[in-house]
Amino acid sequence: MSTVTLRDIHKRYTDVEIIKGVDLEIDDREFVVFVGPSGCGKSTLLRMIAGLEEISAGDLLIDGEKVNDVPPDKRGLAMVFQTYALYPHMTVAENMAFSLRLAGISKQQRYEKARDVARILQLEALLNRKPKELSGGQRQRVAIGRALVRNPKVFLFDEPLSNLDAALRVQMRIELAGLHDSLQSTMIYVTHDQVEAMTLADKIVVLQGGIVEQVGSPLELYHHPRNLFVAGFIGSPRMNFLAVTVSSVNDSGTIVKLPSDARVTIPVEPGSISVGDSATLGIRPEHLRVDQTNATIMGDVLVVERLGGETYLYVKVAGGETLTVQTDGDNMSQMHDRIPIHINGNLCHLFDANGAAIPKTYRHHLTQNGSHEQQHPHKLNY
Amino acid sequence: MSSSVVVRPEHKTPPSRPQTTRQVSTLPLVAPSVIALLLWMIVPLVMTIWFSFQRYNLLNPDAQKFIGIDNFTFILSDPGFWISIGTTIILVVAVLVITIGLGTLLAVLFDQDFWGQGIARVLAISPFFVMPTVSALIWKNMLMHPVNGLFAQITRGLGLGAIDWFADFPLLAIIIIVSWEWLPFALLILLTAIQSLDHEQLEAARMDGANPIALFRFVMLPHLSRAIAVVAMIETIFFLTIFAEIFVTTGGGPGLATTNLAYYIFLKALLEFDVGGASAGGLIAVILANIVAIFLMRSVARNLDT
Numbered sequence: 153m154s155t156v157t158l159r160d161i162h163k164r165y166t167d168v169e170i171i172k173g174v175d176l177e178i179d180d181r182e183f184v185v186f187v188g189p190s191g192c193g194k195s196t197l198l199r200m201i202a203g204l205e206e207i208s209a210g211d212l213l214i215d216g217e218k219v220n221d222v223p224p225d226k227r228g229l230a231m232v233f234q235t236y237a238l239y240p241h242m243t244v245a246e247n248m249a250f251s252l253r254l255a256g257i258s259k260q261q262r263y264e265k266a267r268d269v270a271r272i273l274q275l276e277a278l279l280n281r282k283p284k285e286l287s288g289g290q291r292q293r294v295a296i297g298r299a300l301v302r303n304p305k306v307f308l309f310d311e312p313l314s315n316l317d318a319a320l321r322v323q324m325r326i327e328l329a330g331l332h333d334s335l336q337s338t339m340i341y342v343t344h345d346q347v348e349a350m351t352l353a354d355k356i357v358v359l360q361g362g363i364v365e366q367v368g369s370p371l372e373l374y375h376h377p378r379n380l381f382v383a384g385f386i387g388s389p390r391m392n393f394l395a396v397t398v399s400s401v402n403d404s405g406t407i408v409k410l411p412s413d414a415r416v417t418i419p420v421e422p423g424s425i426s427v428g429d430s431a432t433l434g435i436r437p438e439h440l441r442v443d444q445t446n447a448t449i450m451g452d453v454l455v456v457e458r459l460g461g462e463t464y465l466y467v468k469v470a471g472g473e474t475l476t477v478q479t480d481g482d483n484m485s486q487m488h489d490r491i492p493i494h495i496n497g498n499l500c501h502l503f504d505a506n507g508a509a510i511p512k513t514y515r516h517h518l519t520q521n522g523s524h525e526q527q528h529p530h531k532l533n534y
Numbered sequence: 535m536s537s538s539v540v541v542r543p544e545h546k547t548p549p550s551r552p553q554t555t556r557q558v559s560t561l562p563l564v565a566p567s568v569i570a571l572l573l574w575m576i577v578p579l580v581m582t583i584w585f586s587f588q589r590y591n592l593l594n595p596d597a598q599k600f601i602g603i604d605n606f607t608f609i610l611s612d613p614g615f616w617i618s619i620g621t622t623i624i625l626v627v628a629v630l631v632i633t634i635g636l637g638t639l640l641a642v643l644f645d646q647d648f649w650g651q652g653i654a655r656v657l658a659i660s661p662f663f664v665m666p667t668v669s670a671l672i673w674k675n676m677l678m679h680p681v682n683g684l685f686a687q688i689t690r691g692l693g694l695g696a697i698d699w700f701a702d703f704p705l706l707a708i709i710i711i712v713s714w715e716w717l718p719f720a721l722l723i724l725l726t727a728i729q730s731l732d733h734e735q736l737e738a739a740r741m742d743g744a745n746p747i748a749l750f751r752f753v754m755l756p757h758l759s760r761a762i763a764v765v766a767m768i769e770t771i772f773f774l775t776i777f778a779e780i781f782v783t784t785g786g787g788p789g790l791a792t793t794n795l796a797y798y799i800f801l802k803a804l805l806e807f808d809v810g811g812a813s814a815g816g817l818i819a820v821i822l823a824n825i826v827a828i829f830l831m832r833s834v835a836r837n838l839d840t
Contacts, residue, residue, distance in 0.1 A: 202737075202741060203741075204737050204740065204741075223740075224737075224740050224741045225740065225741055225742065225743035225744075229741070230741065231737075231738070231741050233734040233737070233738055234734070235732060235734050236734075237732060237734035237735045237737065237738035238735075238738075239735060239738075239739070239752070239753060239756070240756075240757075241756040241757075241759075250739070250742050250752070251741075251742035251743050254742060254743045254744055254748055254752075255743060298738070298742070302742070
């Protein structure tokens with residue numbers, strides 16, 4: 153068992169507060185990803201868990217024990233750094249066995265252990281090399297090996313793939329997922345790359361400005377974002393937002409009026425909004441369709457981005473907003489075309505004037521069981 | 535000693551065809567600096583070699599004649615010469631140990647964040663800007679003087695009596711003065727080196743369970759090794775020719791207690807007016823310096839590789 157619990161954690165420097173009260177429960181064997189824009193405090197939060205930054209207020213519990221004042225090496229954690237932070241003057245084996253050397257374990261045992269770990273990571277042939285003789289991916293693997301050697305309760309990763317090129321990043325991502333599966337240990341992973349977050353995580357923690365915006369499984373965040381920030385942050389390309397006015401509220405759904413006077417019925421719970429309120433409609437580019445027969449709204453194509461498999465159209469619609477539409481790679485639309493767009497109300501999200509999402513009348517079928525957000529209620533900060 | 539460093543690469547150029555054509559086209563461009571270096575280094579060196587085989591005393595310049603290696607045998611059989619070599623070695627090694635040892639510790643200290651850090655750094659580096667004669671005079675007359683010096687006043691105030699540094703511990707006094715002058719240099723180089731250390735490495739080591747001493751021993755010191763080698767090399771080259779501090783304070787004395795090789799040559803040439811003997815001593819000094827330089831260059835080059 154290795155669980156991590158954060159209770160109202162704060163981090164203050166002399167006059168700024170970086171982390172403004174974070175509550176979080178990380179279960180045994182869970183892969184948790186902290187994600188957020190630069191400066192949101194995700195790295196700071198990880199470093200506080202690691203013990204590299206002091207905790208200004210609140211409690212940090214590992215396996216139920218308060219470890220606020222326990223030094224980093226005594227917390228039973230291992231960390232993989234963004235720059236790998238290998239010791240340049242030591243060989244791969246010495247790098248991996250350094251913690252054992254400090255612990256006073258005999259040379260024989262140290263190297264045995266390093267060799268065992270090297271076997272897992274396919275580094276055996278490189279044990280006597282120095283870090284500078286390794287490629288980026290190999291260095292990354294040594295850094296992971298250095299963490300593995302310590303047999304930690306919890307692995308911490310601080311943007312470990314951001315220094316790798318795109319192809320290697322995908323490969324290491326798959327290896328990390330495999331590693332988590334085979335080790336069955338708790339992992340906390342910081343990234344600003346939402347693809348890493350979506351693919352690796354059991355649970356994503358979206359942070360902004362030192363506050364947790366939402367905690368949940370990747371699909372939970374994708375299908376049921378709690379507010380405008382999460383909706384815009386998760387998903388690529390970004391979700392489209394349109395300013396709308398509420399024209400009727402029913403149990404089965406709410407009808408909103410677009411700037412073009414078109415009406416869309418969105419299946420959300422009634423209650424928090426009333427007729428006449430202004431609200432924000434959100435719809436993802438992959439859910440918009442170019443549809444000649446069933447057009448909701450017309451728009452002028454500003455830019456066409458053809459990626460081969462898919463095509464992104466940037467379309468200016470009535471009201472001056474620009475929508476991103478994802479279509480298939482064979483779409484014929486050209487720049488300056490006027491195209492009809494169909495908005496399917498069932499795939500739309502509705503946010504009230506404060507930016508909070510209005511709950512939908514149904515749950516997405518992949519998010520119904522084992523969803524985390526009910527377990528860990530969080531203050532809504534809007 | 536620097537002549538060997540400059541000249542050597544030119545001999546090493548392999549005579550391959552494309553490189554020869556390139557050399558022809560670049561020769562006019564490098565020629566001015568090569569000629570300047572030749573005039574600057576080779577001419578004095580050749581003159582020194584010439585004089586070292588002459589009997590040439592300024593008290594009796596007419597008696598100049600070729601005397602073979604007599605100057606060398608005379609110098610090598612002079613016990614004063616060997617004493618000066620010993621003094622030189624003690625001086626170089628002692629100051630190296632003090633400046634690099636203290637410099638490393640101070641560099642680690644100055645790398646920490648503390649109030650008034652900027653001013654403290656400037657103050658710590660300032661001795662380097664004081665010229666050797668001036669700092670030697672300050673140490674001699676204001677600090678180490680047995681009557682007026684600050685140290686004597688303090689020790690007398692404590693009832694311990696005064697130490698006459700230049701009479702009782704002359705070499706130690708010189709070592710202290712030179713160390714004071716050169717500590718800032720070591721500190722400056724080592725501080726910049728330590729600031730280039732990746733902080734994530736230190737944090738990784740902390741996570742690995744390193745206490746501050748282990749951090750210093752296993753992470754900082756290996757990182758500094760290259761900078762330490764560079765400091766040692768540069769300082770050695772300067773310490774082999776320490777002169778002003780000795781000239782201003784002890785004048786090489788008492789006896790020969792603080793006479794290093796440079797000062798010995800000075801005594802020969804300008805107090806005994808024996809240009810031939812001084813040139814022979816100078817040549818021996820050049821050879822010694824080259825031996826040291828070769829070893830240091832090798833170790834630095836190896837350090838730069840890894």
